[in-house]
Structure formats: structure tokens, C-alpha cells
Amino acid sequence: MYGKGRIIPALILFLGVMTSPMWYKSGDISKLPKPEKPKDYTECVAPTAYMRTSHMVLLNQWRDDILREDGPRTGKTANGTEYVRSLQNGCMKCHSDKKKFCDTCHNYTSVKPYCWDCHLQPKEAM
Amino acid sequence: MDSKRRDFLKIAGLSAIAGLAVPSAFNTLLKGEAIASEHGEAAAAAGGHGAAAAKTGKRYGMVIDVKKFTENPGLADKCVSVCHTIHNVPDFGNKKDEIKWIWVDSFKHVFPDDSSQYKQPEGLNSLPILTLCNHCDNPPCVRACPTQATFRSKDGIVGMDYHRCIGCRFCMAACPYGARSFNWRDPRGKDANGQPFIKAENPKFPTRMRGVVEKCNFCTERLAIGQIPACVEAAAQSKALVFGDLNDPNSEISQVLKTTFTIQRKPSAGTHPSLFYII
Amino acid sequence: MIEKALKGSTGYWLWMLFLLSIMGVGGLCYVQQFNYGLGITGMSRDVTWGIYISQFTFLVGVAAGGLMLVLPYYLHNYKAFGRIVILGEFMAIAAIAMCLMFIIADLGQPMRAMNVLLHPTPHSMLFWDMIVLNGYLFLNILCGWVVLQSEYKGIKYPKWIKPFIYLSIPWAISIHTVTAFLYCGLPGRHFWLTAILAPRFLASAFAAGPALLMVIAMILKRTTKFDVGREAQDKLVTIIGYAALLNFFFLGTEFFVAYYSQIPGHMHTLDYLYWGLGHGDEVFNNLVPFMRASVIMGLAGIGLIFVSRAKQSDGLLVISCLLIFFSFWIDKGLGLVLGGFVPNMLDQVTEYYPSVQELGITAAIWATGFFILSILYKVAISVKLENEA
Numbered sequence: 001m002y003g004k005g006r007i008i009p010a011l012i013l014f015l016g017v018m019t020s021p022m023w024y025k026s027g028d029i030s031k032l033p034k035p036e037k038p039k040d041y042t043e044c045v046a047p048t049a050y051m052r053t054s055h056m057v058l059l060n061q062w063r064d065d066i067l068r069e070d071g072p073r074t075g076k077t078a079n080g081t082e083y084v085r086s087l088q089n090g091c092m093k094c095h096s097d098k099k100k101f102c103d104t105c106h107n108y109t110s111v112k113p114y115c116w117d118c119h120l121q122p123k124e125a126m
Numbered sequence: 127m128d129s130k131r132r133d134f135l136k137i138a139g140l141s142a143i144a145g146l147a148v149p150s151a152f153n154t155l156l157k158g159e160a161i162a163s164e165h166g167e168a169a170a171a172a173g174g175h176g177a178a179a180a181k182t183g184k185r186y187g188m189v190i191d192v193k194k195f196t197e198n199p200g201l202a203d204k205c206v207s208v209c210h211t212i213h214n215v216p217d218f219g220n221k222k223d224e225i226k227w228i229w230v231d232s233f234k235h236v237f238p239d240d241s242s243q244y245k246q247p248e249g250l251n252s253l254p255i256l257t258l259c260n261h262c263d264n265p266p267c268v269r270a271c272p273t274q275a276t277f278r279s280k281d282g283i284v285g286m287d288y289h290r291c292i293g294c295r296f297c298m299a300a301c302p303y304g305a306r307s308f309n310w311r312d313p314r315g316k317d318a319n320g321q322p323f324i325k326a327e328n329p330k331f332p333t334r335m336r337g338v339v340e341k342c343n344f345c346t347e348r349l350a351i352g353q354i355p356a357c358v359e360a361a362a363q364s365k366a367l368v369f370g371d372l373n374d375p376n377s378e379i380s381q382v383l384k385t386t387f388t389i390q391r392k393p394s395a396g397t398h399p400s401l402f403y404i405i
Numbered sequence: 406m407i408e409k410a411l412k413g414s415t416g417y418w419l420w421m422l423f424l425l426s427i428m429g430v431g432g433l434c435y436v437q438q439f440n441y442g443l444g445i446t447g448m449s450r451d452v453t454w455g456i457y458i459s460q461f462t463f464l465v466g467v468a469a470g471g472l473m474l475v476l477p478y479y480l481h482n483y484k485a486f487g488r489i490v491i492l493g494e495f496m497a498i499a500a501i502a503m504c505l506m507f508i509i510a511d512l513g514q515p516m517r518a519m520n521v522l523l524h525p526t527p528h529s530m531l532f533w534d535m536i537v538l539n540g541y542l543f544l545n546i547l548c549g550w551v552v553l554q555s556e557y558k559g560i561k562y563p564k565w566i567k568p569f570i571y572l573s574i575p576w577a578i579s580i581h582t583v584t585a586f587l588y589c590g591l592p593g594r595h596f597w598l599t600a601i602l603a604p605r606f607l608a609s610a611f612a613a614g615p616a617l618l619m620v621i622a623m624i625l626k627r628t629t630k631f632d633v634g635r636e637a638q639d640k641l642v643t644i645i646g647y648a649a650l651l652n653f654f655f656l657g658t659e660f661f662v663a664y665y666s667q668i669p670g671h672m673h674t675l676d677y678l679y680w681g682l683g684h685g686d687e688v689f690n691n692l693v694p695f696m697r698a699s700v701i702m703g704l705a706g707i708g709l710i711f712v713s714r715a716k717q718s719d720g721l722l723v724i725s726c727l728l729i730f731f732s733f734w735i736d737k738g739l740g741l742v743l744g745g746f747v748p749n750m751l752d753q754v755t756e757y758y759p760s761v762q763e764l765g766i767t768a769a770i771w772a773t774g775f776f777i778l779s780i781l782y783k784v785a786i787s788v789k790l791e792n793e794a
Contacts, residue, residue, distance in 0.1 A: 066350075067287055070280045073350045089330060117314075117335040118288060120327055221755070222449040231751060238752035242669060266592050272531035273520040292520050293443070293513015296531050298453040302593030304750040308453060308513065310444030336442040337513025395592040 033108040036100040043077050044094075056113070059087055088119045096122045185263070185282035186344055187372040187400035188358070189382050190256055194366035201366060202230045202256045205357035209342075212356050214333040216313035216323035225307040227342040228258035228357055233405075237391060253405075256367075258357070259284060259305040259342035260391060260399030267297035267306065276339075282372075282400060283344045291338040298339060302395045305341050312336045372400065406557050409787035410780040416628070421779060424772045431769015434762040435510065443513055446763040451755035452746040454511070456767050459742035461507035463613070463734055464774075465584045466606060468500035468541065470614010472577035473644050479570050485636040488789060489622065492633075494549035495781035496618055497577075501542040503774035510766055530586045537580045544573040549781075557788045581606045588745065596674035596745045599662075605655040606737070611648035613733040615641050616706075616726040621782070623723045631786045635717075642714045642722070649707050649729050653700075656736075677747045678740050682754065689754045692743065695735045703732030 025031070044051050046058065062085040065071030075085050084090035095101045098121040106113065195202050209215070209228045216225055234241035234251040241251050261284045268278050275290035276297050298306045313334055316322050324333060331347065334340050345355035353359070358369040370379035388402035438445045448455040474493035477483035509515050526532045548570050555562040585603035592598065619641055625631045663671040676682045679697065681690030706728030713721035748754050759767070 063287070063289065067285055068277060068279060088332060114335070118332040120329050120332060123329060223444055224450050235751040235753060239670075241752075269528050270530070270591070272526055272529040272535070273517075273524045274526050275520075290517070290520055290524065291514065292517045294508075294511070294531060295453045295513070296529070296587070299588075299594065299745075300591045302750055304451075307450055309442065310448070311442040339513075392593060397592065 031108070033104040035102075035104040036097065038094040038096065038101075041094045043079055043081070045075060045077055045083055045090075059091075062086070087115060092122050098122070183280055183282075183373065185372045185400065186261065186349070187282070187370065187379055187402065188355075189368040189379055189386075189388060189402045189404060191366050191368070191404040192253065192255055193404060194361075194364045195254070195256060198364050198366065201361055201364060202254060205256060205360045205367070206230065208356050208360045211326065212328050212331060213343075214313075214324050214328055214331055215340075216333075217325065218311070218323055219317065223310045225309065225313070225340065227307075227340070228256065230254045230256055237389070239392065239394070240389070250405075255403070256357075257303070257305075257391075258401070259344070260303055260397065260401045261342075261344055263398035263400065264396060266300040266302065266395075266397060270296040270300035272296065279346075281346075281349075283346050284341075285343055285346060286338075286340060288332075288334055288338045288340065293337040293339065295339060302392050302397060303399075306339050307341065308339050309334050309336050406554055406784055406788065407780075409784045412787075413783060417779075417783065421776065424776045424779070427772035428769045428776065431765045431767075431772065434765035434769070437762055438510075438766065439515075443511075445760060447757050447759045449755055449757070451749040451753065452743065452757040454742050454746070455757055456739075456759045456763060457507045457511040459738050460767060460770070461504050461511070462584060462606075462742055463738035464500045464504045464507070465538070465581055466610030466733070466737060467614045467617060468497040468504065469577045469581040469607065469610040470612075470618070471497035471545070472574060473611050473615050473641075473648070474618070475570065475577070476574055477640070479567075480574065483640075485634060485640060488631075489618070489633040489637050489641075491549055491553055491785045491789075492618055492622065492782065493614075494545045494552075495785060496614065496621075496778060497545040498542060498549065498781060499774045499778035500614075501538055501545070501580075502777055503770055504538055505542075506770045506773060507767075510770065530583060530590060534580075534583045534587060537576065537583050541573070541576050541580050544569055544576055548573055549785075553785055553788055556792060559792065578607065581610050588741075593750055594745050595668075595670035597741075599659060601655050601658055605652060605659075608648050608651040608655055609733045609737060612645050612652060613730050613737075615645050615648075616730040616733075619645065619726045620723055620730070621778075623719055623726075625782070625786065626719070629786055630790055638722070639714055642710050645726065645729060646707055646710050649703060649710075649733075652733070652736075653703060653707075673748055674744045677754075678744045682747065684748070684754045687754075689747065689756055691756050691758070692740055696740050699732045699735035699740070702728040703736070706732060 051058070062071075066073060066085060071085075073085055074082050076082055084093070092098070098116070105111075206226075206228050210217070210226070213227060215227055218224060231254070232251060233253040233255055236255040236257050261282060263278075263282065265276075265278055265284050267276050268274075268284060271277075272294060273290050273292055275287050275292070276284065277287070278284050293308065295308055298308060313323055313336070327333070345353070345357075348355060354362075354369055358367045361367040368379050368382050370377040372379060372383075374380060383402060386404055388404055390399045390402060393399075446455055446457075471493035474486050474490045478486040478490040509518060512518060521532060521535050548566060551566045552562045552570075582603045585606045588594070588597035589599055589602040619638070622633045622638075626633070660675065663675050673682060677689060678692050679700075681688045681693050706725045709721055709725035709728065713719075713725055743757055747756070
């Protein structure tokens with residue numbers, strides 16, 4: 001390879017710099033986020049594993065279904081409890097503390113969803 | 127690499143791109159046709175050459191009785207303020223940034239084509255008229271929107287998805303009624319005196335964000351839970367606003383429209399507004 | 406080949422530095438706009454599109470103008486355009502790049518621009534405009550670069566590029582047609598609601614694009630050894646002159662329809678643009694001096710451009726091309742878009758004045774366009790001159 005002496009060290013340096021955040025934080029399990037779940041409720045609209053990975057998918061589905069397809073505004077959980085298919089008027093009714101629930105994971109993963117640019121969070125948590 | 131292999135890779139790459147893009151575009155094209163044919167029927171009825179528009183499903187409409195508003199001064203302002211309060215519509219205190227879902231304007235502005243009449247009743251041109259989104263049957267804003275952020279739902283309401291709006295303002299250029307407003311700045315901000323633009327937030331309804339277009343949604347969130355639109359409720363005592371299903375021959379609004387002469391804003395634009403005025 | 410852009414005279418570097426400084430200032434203005442919102446511009450609820458969209462509209466024309474070189478050279482084998490055709494293609498690249506930047510600058514939510522692709526909407530003209538503009542950008546980069554590279558290597562361009570060149574010809578028409586359709590399909594905006602809009606756009610494009618090219622060609626003739634040749638120059642005069650004449654003919658038909666029919670909606674905007682619109686006790690006329698200047702400059706330019714050819718005067722040619730270019734820049738880059746919003750849908754009048762930040766961003770996008778153009782032209786001309794030496 002032409003210019004081997006410079007390219008390979010440069011590549012290694014580049015990879016090192018790019019992956020430095022991983023080295024810097026590696027293995028520190030104590031910093032894992034622990035979102036606080038609502039105390040008075042035992043079940044969510046879907047299993048925890050699904051909610052953890054796909055809550056945005058669900059919210060987007062609700063929105064498109066209600067706005068565009070004239071879909072129902074309410075749904076029932078597996079145990080038959082009725083809930084409102086809405087972030088502001090549904091989710092936040094149980095998960096009323098945005099800071100202790102939403103923000104814990106979002107801050108950890110450095111995700112900045114724009115939900116709260118429009119949707120209002122429950123007053124007591126503000 | 128020999129040239130044959132290179133050619134093959136080129137073709138493969140191109141077909142991959144085509145394969146990704148074509149089906150989705152085709153699907154929407156078909157969907158677009160379905161909407162277009164629906165409009166076609168309505169348009170034929172408008173020209174007076176075809177059968178009446180198909181009367182399937184709901185189509186919400188409103189009759190605005192201007193006489194009753196004249197009898198009840200202050201009622202129109204009450205309708206405006208109740209709507210703007212429950213929908214968290216900001217008040218920037220200037221005309222440039224203004225956002226409004228429902229407002230009062232004079233007859234000559236709401237009906238510019240009808241105000242050039244040679245001889246007409248005194249004071250007609252300055253008569254205050256309540257006006258809002260017409261929720262057209264054939265809405266030019268929906269046609270113009272490049273992302274379907276604004277759309278016509280099954281009950282005839284022209285809605286907005288604020289998550290999807292890119293803020294190109296094509297719909298504002300397209301709307302023949304000036305019913306759309308743009309968030310030129312952050313609606314959650316504060317003025318120079320530290321007063322928030324949204325005086326009292328309604329915790330049940332979202333605000334909007336900077337850079338999106340907004341407008342009246344015919345209180346779709348209230349209709350869903352069995353309530354009537356907020357402005358109609360505010361004017362309930364005087365019955366100045368009649369709201370209901372235009373496709374239901376027995377609804378109150380259909381009865382009013384059967385027996386009373388009403389006018390519409392810019393019928394020549396072919397948009398088929400769902401708002402009717404008794405002057 | 407691109408390395409040719411990295412070697413140049415002090416003049417070249419000073420020019421690039423000048424452009425970069427404008428881009429820097431405009432970039433800062435854009436940061437302000439991004440943080441505050443579009444309220445930082447002069448646009449309002451009544452005038453919802455301002456100088457960004459009007460520049461975009463004009464520049465689509467400049468891009469489409471390249472067709473006037475590509476078509477005679479490739480379709481009619483008009484050899485005299487051999488040296489200038491690449492300049493037309495490269496100008497189209499720079500112009501489309503500016504168009505796209507102006508659209509992004511005008512979006513309230515620029516981060517969501519890709520929604521147009523995520524939710525393709527064939528009934529929206531803006532969706533088609535995105536397709537044709539990006540397609541035209543791609544075609545011109547491909548055709549221009551491949552042909553120039555072949556020239557660089559001293560061989561004839563490969564056969565497979567021909568279909569792309571032929572495709573770019575109707576495509577050029579499509580970009581300006583679809584751009585006109587953005588406006589002329591809107592009910593209630595009488596000034597735009599006219600079937601002659603697309604033809605008028607094309608006529609002004611085929612004058613303004615080549616006029617700008619001619620000015621640049623004359624500058625290059627002075628500053629480098631690159632000469633497009635007398636025959637090409639004279640032929641371009643015909644093209645620019647007649648296209649400009651056609652534009653004024655189309656404009657005249659607009660005047661006839663409005664004022665002979667006496668339909669108020671048709672007359673209002675023309676009143677506002679050329680005479681001042683009386684409304685209540687006020688007269689609104691902030692664009693009148695510009696629009697009148699546009700007509701005078703355009704007609705003077707048409708006369709002078711033919712004189713310049715008769716006298717074989719390059720100086721006069723540059724002046725007449727500048728007159729035509731600025732005439733059409735005012736006509737489309739100001740009057741057409743801004744005029745469409747006066748009066749508004751409720752027969753009220755709000756006048757528009759761009760803000761300082763808005764002008765800064767506009768200047769920066771123009772500078773970026775010229776920056777791209779300078780790089781491309783530097784490469785093209787270096788290759789051409791090297792081959793001839």
C-alpha cells in the first residue's frame with residue numbers, strides 16, 4: 001500500500017478518538033438509569049419490554065390512527081383497564097413525573113425527543 | 127474490475143434504488159387517485175351538471191347566523207377567546223406574528239367579491255363577521271401540502287399533524303380564506319415584559335412549536351368525547367352557531383340550510399366550504 | 406481534475422476569500438434565524454413567502470437557462486457552442502444548489518425536510534419540484550463532469566452519457582414548468598392564477614440564464630485566455646434578445662387580460678406592482694419603482710443587445726446583458742412572489758420589507774452559489790486552456 005507508514009497510524013488514531021467515549025465510560029454499570037415507575041399502577045398499555053424499546057412506535061401509531069383514520073381515542077389494557085391513547089392525557093396520567101421517568105433514560109442515552117416542545121407535562125412535576 | 131462486472135454493479139445499484147422508491151410512490155399515487163375521484167363527484171355537483179355529491183359518512187359543517195351576533199354584541203369575541211384559550215393559541219400582540227384560529231373581520235374582507243355590489247344596505251361592508259377555517263370538501267391546502275401534514279379526515283375535518291409539518295407555508299399560499307397561521311417564533315416564549323404569549327395554558331391540549339403552521343381543527347378533540355365545538359358551545363344560548371352533520375338530512379344544520387338562504391365565502395374557488403353564513 | 410481549483414492567481418484567491426467572508430456573515434445570520442425562528446425575517450401572516458422563495462424562483466430560471474446552450478450543441482450539433490456549453494451546465498449546478506439552499510432557509514422546520522421523501526405526496530407540486538430539481542442537479546453534475554473529464558483525458562465523451570444529456574433537455578423545461586405550477590395552481594391568488602405563467606417563466610429563464618453566462622464569459626475573456634468565440638457570442642445575442650422579447654410579450658398579455666376584462670382581482674396586483682394600489686385612504690406602492698425600472702431596463706437591454714452585435718462591441722454587450730439580467734431578477738426575484746400576496750385573501754394589504762438578517766442570509770446563499778460556480782469554472786477553464794495549449 002502506498003504511504004503505509006502514515007495511513008495506518010492515522011487510521012488507528014482516528015478510531016481511537018472516535019471510540020474514546022466508549023473507553024472513557026467502559027464497564028461502569030452503576031450509571032445505568034433507573035426510571036421511577038408509578039407506584040399506584042401495576043400494568044401499562046403493553047408489556048414493559050415492548051414499552052422500553054418501542055414506546056415511540058406506539059405513540060406514533062396512536063397519533064396517526066386517531067388523527068388520520070378516525071381511530072378510537074381510548075384503549076383497554078390486558079386486564080381491562082381503560083386508558084386514553086394520548087401522551088399528554090394518557091401516559092402522563094400514571095407516569096406523572098417526567099423528570100424521574102422520561103428524562104432518566106433520555107438523558108442517559110442523550111436522546112432529546114421534541115415531545116415537550118408542544119405537549120405539556122403535568123404541572124406538579126414542573 | 128473488468129467492465130462487465132462494473133456494468134452489472136451499476137445496474138444492480140440503480141435497480142435497488144428504483145425498487146426502494148417506486149412501490150411507495152405508486153401506493154400514494156393510487157391513494158391520491160381515490161381522493162381525487164371523491165372530489166370529482168363533489169365538483170360535478172358544484173357545476174350543476176352532475177348528480178348531487180355522495181352523502182356517505184359524516185361531514186361536519188357550521189351555520190353562522192350573523193344577525194344573532196349583531197343582536198348580541200360581545201358574543202363573537204367570547205367565541206374567539208374561548209377557542210384561543212382552550213387551544214393554547216398564543217397572543218403576540220402584533221399583526222406580523224399573529225396566530226388566530228377564529229376571528230372577527232368586516233364583511234368586505236370576509237366576502238371581498240360580494241362587497242363590490244353597486245348598491246347595498248348601509249353599513250353592510252363594515253358588518254363584523256365571525257370567520258374560521260372552512261373545512262373545505264375540496265381543500266387546496268391539502269392538495270398543496272408536500273408531506274400530508276395537513277389532510278382531510280373521514281368526517282370532513284381538515285386536520286393538521288404538527289409533528290410532520292416542515293413549515294414550507296405552501297398551504298398558507300393555497301388557502302383562499304387566510305385561515306392559516308404560522309408560528310414565526312416560539313409560542314411558549316415571553317414578551318419584553320416577561321408575560322407569556324399563552325396567558326393560561328390548558329393542560330389538556332398541547333401547544334404548538336416554532337416553525338409549523340396551525341389552524342382551527344373544528345374541535346376534533348371535543349367531538350371525540352361527545353362535546354360540541356367550543357365556539358358553538360359559547361354561542362349556544364343565542365343559537366348563533368349551528369353545528370352538525372351536513373350529510374344527515376335530519377340534523378339541525380340540514381334543517382336550517384333547507385329553509386334559510388345562506389351564502390359561502392368564495393364559492394367560485396371550487397373549494398366547497400363547510401361553513402354557511404346567514405347575513 | 407478538481408485539483409485545478411486549488412491553483413490560481415492572487416485575484417482568484419482574493420475573490421474566493423471575499424465570497425467566504427459573505428458566507429460567514431450570512432452563516433451567523435442563519436444561526437440567529439435558526440434559534441429565533443422565521444419571525445426574524447420580514448415575512449408575516451399576510452406575506453408568507455419573501456425574498457428566499459422569490460430568489461429560489463428566479464434561480465430555477467437561471468438553471469433552466471443552460472438549456473439554451475445544451476440544446477443547440479448536442480441536439481443540433483451546433484459546434485460554435487463547443488467551448489461554452491460546459492459553462493451552461495456548471496451554471497445550472499450552482500443555480501440549483503442555491504435553489505435548494507433558499508428552500509431550506511425558508512423552512513420553518515428545516516430538520517424535517519426529509520419528510521417530503523418519507524411521505525411522498527404526488528398531488529403536491531412541491532413534491533414534484535423536489536424531484537425535478539434534484540434530478541436536474543444530478544443530471545448536470547453527471548453530464549458536465551463526464552464530458553469535461555473525457556476532454557481532460559483527450560478522448561471523446563463515452564456513448565452512455567448521451568441519453569443523460571438528451572434527458573437533461575426536457576428536464577430543464579420541467580424544472581421551470583413545475584416551479585410555475587407551484588404558483589399558478591392556487592385558487593384565490595389571481596395574480597398567479599394564469600396559464601401563461603409557465604411559458605413566461607421559461608422565456609425569462611432563457612434570457613436571464615444566458616445573459617448572466619455572457620457577462621461571466623466576457624469577464625473570463627478579459628481575465629484569462631478563455632474566449633467563447635465570436636460566433637457563439639453572436640448566436641447567444643439572438644437567443645437572449647428573442648427570449649427577453651417573448652417575456653415582455655407574455656407580460657403584455659397579462660396586462661391586456663387584467664385591464665380589458667376589468668375584473669378587480671386581476672387588476673389589483675398589477676396596480677400594486679406598477680402604479681400603486683389605492684386602499685382606503687392609503688396608497689401602497691413600495692415595489693413600483695423597482696417594477697418600472699425592470700420594464701425600462703429590460704426593454705433598453707433588448708434594444709442595446711442587438712446594437713452591440715451590429716457594432717461588435719463587447720462593452721455594450723455586457724451592459725445590455727446586465728440590464729436584462731437585473732430586469733428579470735426584479736421581475737421574478739421580487740415582484741412575482743411578493744406581488745402575489747398583495748392584496749391578501751381578505752382584500753387587505755400588508756407590505757413586506759426584508760430584515761437585515763434575511764438579506765444577510767440571501768447574500769450568503771448567492772455567495773455560496775458563486776463560490777461553487779467559481780470552483781467549477783476554474784476547473785473547466787483550466788482543462789480547456791490546457792488542452793488547447
